[in-house]
Amino acid sequence: xxxxxxxxxxxxxxxxxxxxxxxxxxxxxxxxxxxxxxxxxxxxxxxxxxxxxxxxxxxxxxxxxxxxxxxxxxxxxxxxxxxxxxxxxxxxxxxxxxxxxxxxxxxxxxxxxxxxxxxxxxxxxxxxxxxxxxxxxxxxxxxxxxxxxxxxxxxxxxxxxxxxxxxxxxxxxxxxxxxxxxxxxxxxxxxxxxxxxxxxxxxxxxxxxxxxxxxxxxxxxxxxxxxxxxxxxxxxxxxxxxxxxxxxxxxxxxxxxxxxxxxxxxxxxxxxxxxxxxxxxxxxxxxxxxxxxxxxxxxxxxxxxxxxxxxxxxxxxxxxxxxxxxxxxxxxxxxxxxxxxx
Numbered sequence: 001x002x003x004x005x006x007x008x009x010x011x012x013x014x015x016x017x018x019x020x021x022x023x024x025x026x027x028x029x030x031x032x033x034x035x036x037x038x039x040x041x042x043x044x045x046x047x048x049x050x051x052x053x054x055x056x057x058x059x060x061x062x063x064x065x066x067x068x069x070x071x072x073x074x075x076x077x078x079x080x081x082x083x084x085x086x087x088x089x090x091x092x093x094x095x096x097x098x099x100x101x102x103x104x105x106x107x108x109x110x111x112x113x114x115x116x117x118x119x120x121x122x123x124x125x126x127x128x129x130x131x132x133x134x135x136x137x138x139x140x141x142x143x144x145x146x147x148x149x150x151x152x153x154x155x156x157x158x159x160x161x162x163x164x165x166x167x168x169x170x171x172x173x174x175x176x177x178x179x180x181x182x183x184x185x186x187x188x189x190x191x192x193x194x195x196x197x198x199x200x201x202x203x204x205x206x207x208x209x210x211x212x213x214x215x216x217x218x219x220x221x222x223x224x225x226x227x228x229x230x231x232x233x234x235x236x237x238x239x240x241x242x243x244x245x246x247x248x249x250x251x252x253x254x255x256x257x258x259x260x261x262x263x264x265x266x267x268x269x270x271x272x273x274x275x276x277x278x279x280x281x282x283x284x285x286x287x288x289x290x291x292x293x294x295x296x297x298x299x300x301x302x303x304x305x306x307x308x309x310x311x312x313x314x315x316x317x318x319x320x321x322x323x324x325x326x327x328x329x330x331x332x333x334x335x336x337x338x339x340x341x342x
Contacts, residue, residue: 010037011183011215012061012079018072019056019065021286028286030056030069032239040182043209043216045230045247047223047262051283053239054219055105058185061217062096079183098128101176105188107168111160117171118144118156124178143174147204166197170204177208184209187219202229223266227251235259238294239286241313245320255322257299293325301326301334 019031031053038044046054059065061077063084077084079100084092096102104110112120121140125131131139137156144152147170160168169189176184186205190198202225209216218229226233226247233250235243235258243256254260261279281298284290290297296306305325313323326333 009081011040011042012038012217013076014057014061015076015078017057017060017075017077019053019060019075020070020072022068022070023287025285026287029239029289030286031060032289034236034239034241036234036241036244038183038215038217040215041209041213042232043218043230045218045220045226045233046236047220047226047233048236049221049283051286052236053286054236055187057236058102058187058217058219061185062100062102063092094128097124097175097181098179099181100183100185101179101181102185103169103172103176103187103189105191107165107172108160110172111168113160116157116159117163117168121156121171121174121178124175128179139178140174143178144171147171147174147177148200149174166193166200169193169197169201173201173204173208177212180212181214183215183217185217185219188221189218190220190222190225198225205229223251223262235262238283238289240294240323242295242323243321244313245316249317249320253320255316255320255327256295256324257301257326258295259322261298293323301332303332305329 014037015035017031017034018029021028021030034053034057036044046057048054056065060071061084063071065071071085075085079095084095111117118137118140121143122133122136125136125139126133141152141156144156149155149167149170155163155167160171163171189205190201193201205216206229208214218225220226230247232246233244234241235256237258243250243254243259250259251263254263258279261277264277265279279298284294284297292308292310293299293302293306296302299306309325311323311325313321314327315321316327
């Protein structure tokens with residue numbers, strides 16, 4: 001994509017995204033009718049348990065869904081006004097790692113073990129900017145310094161296995177930032193890192209975004225990170241968005257029982273509970289989503305309507321929506337003390 005004035009409207013628009021996987025147990029609807037926007041410079045968090053469809057959604061944005069997976073017809077992913085699903089593959093490759101960058105969950109597997117980290121960061125400039133080898137290397141070292149890697153000139157010659165987990169994640173961030181992307185997709189960027197390193201990585205992401213104005217889609221299961229980093233939250237369950245709200249609204253007034261359960265399970269400063277509350281049950285398989293509300297078998301408020309009729313995503317207040325019959329029938333909500341799992 002050539003440099004041009006940004007189009008009006010959101011930077012990213014996702015409409016009715018459906019991702020299917022064919023398997024021995026049948027067709028899995030891993031992502032099922034997901035729609036959302038991300039504004040320029042905004043940080044949006046996508047949260048939910050493992051298996052709810054977060055990472056598949058992220059990979060879909062870059063068209064990295066491999067067989068047996070496929071993005072269903074009728075889906076739309078528009079970046080800066082262009083539908084990514086209509087782009088020929090060469091144009092899509094020009095976007096990946098350039099205008100849209102992804103920080104993967106597992107840097108140990110995402111980085112190539114047979115090339116130095118400096119070579120891998122420099123390769124981004126060689127591919128997208130056709131930079132000469134020496135120039136690309138100098139830019140890579142400068143980016144490694146910017147991400148806080150000490151003695152970056154020497155460390156650039158190291159291989160991934162020679163670096164700590166936190167250092168490898170910084171290398172992944174350096175690769176993502178090399179071309180100054182306008183959208184950064186960060187898939188669990190602090191997984192498996194200790195608390196101190198997590199804080200450093202989050203500070204780095206925040207500083208980078210402040211300096212560059214990039215939008216960020218932050219995928220995480222950690223609501224503490226969400227409270228610290230995001231302006232808006234999308235809660236995902238069963239392949240669907242079940243709640244969407246500004247961060248403060250979601251934490252103060254969650255409308256969906258699943259969101260309430262996630263918040264109850266989050267430790268808080270000064271919390272003296274012997275154990276954290278847990279949502280009973282597990283996410284059902286994507287090949288067999290239950291009829292009606294997909295959360296009903298785990299929900300303390302469920303009644304007959306929840307099995308008979310799938311709830312729509314409806315507005316609670318301006319900017320706040322939830323996929324739950326309780327929005328229209330709040331009298332059905334059981335008081336929190338009675339609804340809390342034993």
